[in-house]
Amino acid sequence: MNYRHAYHAGNHGDCLKHALLVALLEALRRKDTPFGVADLHAGRGVYDLSGPEASRTGEWRGGILKLLEDTPAPLRGYVSLVQRLGLYPGSPALIRALLREGDRLVLNERHPEEFAALSAWAGRDPRITLRQGDAYALRGVLPPGGLKRGLVLFDPPYEAEDEIDRLARALVAAHRAAPTLILAAWYPIKHLAPVRALRDSVRDARLPRRVDVALHLRPPLDPARLNGSGLLVINVPWRFEEEARAIVAALKERLAEADGSVHLEAAA
Ligand SMILES: C[S@@+](CC[C@H](N)C(=O)[O-])C[C@H]1O[C@@H](n2cnc3c(N)ncnc32)[C@H](O)[C@@H]1O
Numbered sequence: 001m002n003y004r005h006a007y008h009a010g011n012h013g014d015c016l017k018h019a020l021l022v023a024l025l026e027a028l029r030r031k032d033t034p035f036g037v038a039d040l041h042a043g044r045g046v047y048d049l050s051g052p053e054a055s056r057t058g059e060w061r062g063g064i065l066k067l068l069e070d071t072p073a074p075l076r077g078y079v080s081l082v083q084r085l086g087l088y089p090g091s092p093a094l095i096r097a098l099l100r101e102g103d104r105l106v107l108n109e110r111h112p113e114e115f116a117a118l119s120a121w122a123g124r125d126p127r128i129t130l131r132q133g134d135a136y137a138l139r140g141v142l143p144p145g146g147l148k149r150g151l152v153l154f155d156p157p158y159e160a161e162d163e164i165d166r167l168a169r170a171l172v173a174a175h176r177a178a179p180t181l182i183l184a185a186w187y188p189i190k191h192l193a194p195v196r197a198l199r200d201s202v203r204d205a206r207l208p209r210r211v212d213v214a215l216h217l218r219p220p221l222d223p224a225r226l227n228g229s230g231l232l233v234i235n236v237p238w239r240f241e242e243e244a245r246a247i248v249a250a251l252k253e254r255l256a257e258a259d260g261s262v263h264l265e266a267a268a
Contacts, residue, residue: 001110001111001159002159003111003157003159004053004114005043005044005047005090005114005157006044006047006048006051006053006054007053007054007056007057007059008057008059009047009049009054009059009060009088009090010047010049010054010059010060010063010064010065010088011057011059011060011062011063011064011226012059012062012063012215012217012226012228012229012251012255013063013186013188013226013229014063014064014088014090015063015064015067015075015078015251015255016186016213016214016215016229016230016231016247016248016251017091017155017186017229017231018078018089018091018094019074019075019077019078019247019251020184020213020231020233020244020247021091021094021095021153021184022077022078022081022094022098023077023240023243023244023247024151024182024184024233024237024240025037025094025095025098025151026077026098027237027238027239027240028149028150028151028182028237029098029100031149033149034100034102034103034104034145034147034149035103035104035147035149035150035151036103036104036105036106036143036144036145036146036147036149036150036151037095037099037103037104037105037106037144037150037151037152037153038105038106038108038141038142038144038150038151038152038153039091039092039095039105039106039107039108039153039155040108040135040136040141040152040153040154040155041108041109041135041153041154041155041156041157042090042091042092042107042108042109042114042118043090043091043092043109043114043118043155044090044109044114044117044118044121045089045090045092045093045107045117045118045121045122046085046086046087046088046089046090046093046121047087047088047090048087048088049064049087049088054088060088062255063255064079064082064088066254066255067079067254067255068082068083070254072250072253072254073246073250074243074246074247074249074250075247075250075251078094081094081097081098084097085097091153091155092105092107092118092121092122093121095153096122096125096127096128099127101127103127103145103147104127104128104129104144104145104146104147104150105127105128105129105144105145106128106129106131106141106144106145107122107128107129107130107131108130108131108132108133108135108141109132110132110133110134110135112132115130115132118130129145135154135156135170136166136167136169136170138170138173138174138177142174142177142178142181143177143178143180143181148178148180148181149180149181150181150182151181151182151183151184152174152178152181152182152183152184153184153185153186154167154170154171154183154184154185154186155185155186158187158188158194164187164194164197164198164201165201167185167187167198168197168198168201168202168205171183171185171201171202171205171207171232171234172205172207175205175207175208175234175235179235180235181235182233182234182235182236182237183207183233183234183235184231184232184233184234185198185231185232185233186229186230186231187229187230187231187232188226188228188229189214189216189220189226189227189228189229189230190220190223190224190225190226190227191220191221191223191227192220195214195230198232199212199232199265202232202234203267207234208234208235208268209234209235209236209267209268210232210233210234210236210265210266210267211232211233211236211240211241211244211264211265211266212230212231212232212233212263212264212265212266213230213231213233213244213245213247213248213262213263213264214228214229214230214231214248214262214263214264215228215229215230215248215251215252215255215256215260215262215263216228216256216260216261216262216263217255217256217257217260218256218257218259218260219259219261228256228260230263231244236266241264241266244264245264248262248264249262
């Protein structure tokens with residue numbers, strides 16, 4: 001319960017996750033039928049990059065600042081939302097900005113202070129339901145807003161030893177409970193063993209229509225550093241694979257070191 005996203009907001013991991021999240025939401029918006037989103041590790045909604053936490057780490061300078069200074073075409077949708085929304089938008093703010101009148105958003109956050117900030121930010125938006133609880137307690141949450149089209153975002157802090165196991169089990173349970181929803185899970189790359197464990201679990205569970213897209217800023221040789229991150233997506237929408245390829249290539253170009261690389265794997 002020590003993790004506070006304010007120290008990391010706008011870093012390269014957020015840029016990867018949020019740019020791909022915007023692409024998934026844009027895909028849902030291509031049809032008029034309403035969609036529901038469950039953001040299960042929501043955080044506080046928005047972040048002040050000039051505040052003490054973000055200033056202390058300066059992580060955003062290696063992420064969103066570089067994209068604001070020079071925005072490659074595949075990242076324009078995401079970066080223009082960041083410019084428009086003022087404070088750095090966390091996943092709840094990006095999702096809310098792309099909701100239409102009939103769409104629904106469930107925001108879940110466990111930490112009391114983060115939940116209080118999230119509730120204050122959300123205000124009285126009739127499209128939003130707030131929930132303070134464990135992200136992996138899915139009963140009653142899926143499908144979000146009772147809508148069968150939509151997206152579930154898992155974005156845990158990976159503080160707990162068993163996070164990968166819990167996440168892998170939750171992906172399987174979420175898919176069983178609501179087989180038509182897109183599921184997206186962000187993961188950090190410090191070293192490769194935990195990433196391989198997550199990929200193996202998802203492959204063994206035969207979760208359908210997967211795209212796993214990752215940016216390595218550098219080879220993952222020093223496990224004390226965040227060397228990159230990835231997003232694992234189940235039930236990908238049409239055209240997402242090619243959009244993800246363009247997004248991650250643009251992020252590599254702007255954010256990675258000379259020996260950085262991209263990983264993109266798709267499975268039916
Ligand atoms: C990486 S941050 C979320 C950032 C947010 N999704 C965004 O992109 O702006 C992870 C959040 O999950 C919360 N958290 C950690 N474990 C949780 C759990 N088991 N259930 C719900 N929330 C949890 C933390 O308090 C933290 O705010």
